[in-house]
Amino acid sequence: MTAVENLLVDDVFLKEIRRDMIKFAHLQLRDEAQAEDVVQEALAAAFTNSKGFAGRSALKTWVFAILKNKIVDLIRQQCRTTNVSALSTDEENLDQAFETLFKSNAHWSPAVRPGNWGDPEESLRESRFWEVFDACLKHLPENTARVFMMREFLEFETTEVCKELSITTSNCNVILHRARNGLRLCLEQNWFAAGEQPC
Amino acid sequence: MLSCKETTHLLSQSQDRKLSLTERMQLEIHLAMCKGCTNFRDQMAFLRAACKRYLKSGDKADE
Numbered sequence: 001m002t003a004v005e006n007l008l009v010d011d012v013f014l015k016e017i018r019r020d021m022i023k024f025a026h027l028q029l030r031d032e033a034q035a036e037d038v039v040q041e042a043l044a045a046a047f048t049n050s051k052g053f054a055g056r057s058a059l060k061t062w063v064f065a066i067l068k069n070k071i072v073d074l075i076r077q078q079c080r081t082t083n084v085s086a087l088s089t090d091e092e093n094l095d096q097a098f099e100t101l102f103k104s105n106a107h108w109s110p111a112v113r114p115g116n117w118g119d120p121e122e123s124l125r126e127s128r129f130w131e132v133f134d135a136c137l138k139h140l141p142e143n144t145a146r147v148f149m150m151r152e153f154l155e156f157e158t159t160e161v162c163k164e165l166s167i168t169t170s171n172c173n174v175i176l177h178r179a180r181n182g183l184r185l186c187l188e189q190n191w192f193a194a195g196e197q198p199c
Numbered sequence: 200m201l202s203c204k205e206t207t208h209l210l211s212q213s214q215d216r217k218l219s220l221t222e223r224m225q226l227e228i229h230l231a232m233c234k235g236c237t238n239f240r241d242q243m244a245f246l247r248a249a250c251k252r253y254l255k256s257g258d259k260a261d262e
Binding site: 020024061064102105106107108113114115116117120123124130133151152153158172173176177180181183184187188 | 202203204205207208211212214215216233234235236238239241242243244245246247248249250252253254
């Protein structure tokens with residue numbers, strides 16, 4: 001057995017990586033059963049092609065690369081049946097929340113102007129931050145999250161996202177802007193302001 | 200002259216495509232005068248960094 005095969009049968013390592021993988025797949029696919037399946041497939045593929053990976057972090061990166069590809073394949077099969085440009089109530093609410101940030105002249109309302117988040121590294125090092133970040137991602141409306149995660153996590157180019165989902169570039173831009181602003185607002189309210197302002 | 204609302208759209212798009220020279224100039228002029236939009240720009244950069252780091256965040260527990 002190679003070192004990597006040893007790692008893949010190491011209970012603790014496997015449990016941990018599996019947990020992270022399912023979390024990632026679930027965020028992207030929003031379907032429990034599908035997430036479990038795709039993670040299982042990715043782990044099986046990792047196990048059968050595991051030569052040449054010495055360390056844990058190299059293995060983890062590689063297993064996640066396999067998972068990413070599997071999710072990309074799944075999305076390619078499914079996209080024709082999803083209409084991501086349809087607006088749900090959640091999306092409309094998010095757009096409304098965005099509009100309320102501005103005065104009638106389309107400049108920021110002083111009370112809700114984006115704040116200074118300081119040194120990003122500090123937040124990225126804190127495990128509590130990642131819990132809030134996760135919660136904010138899950139809070140995004142499904143289609144909005146889907147487009148955002150294809151772009152930011154699966155690293156599709158915007159043109160590919162449009163092509164895969166059969167949406168126009170301007171629609172894609174609108175959805176990404178909605179996602180980024182939604183995520184930004186959620187982090188601002190639940191992480192960056194949490195220490196400064198009483199709720 | 201860009202409004203803050205328009206600026207947020209351009210800042211989001213700057214993560215996805217190369218902005219034209221005119222767009223970049225408009226942005227720069229606006230950002231030079233607008234703290235809110237400058238913060239918004241930094242927040243966009245932060246989101247991208249966080250997404251890139253997301254998959255590695257599990258590593259923190261190993262250290």
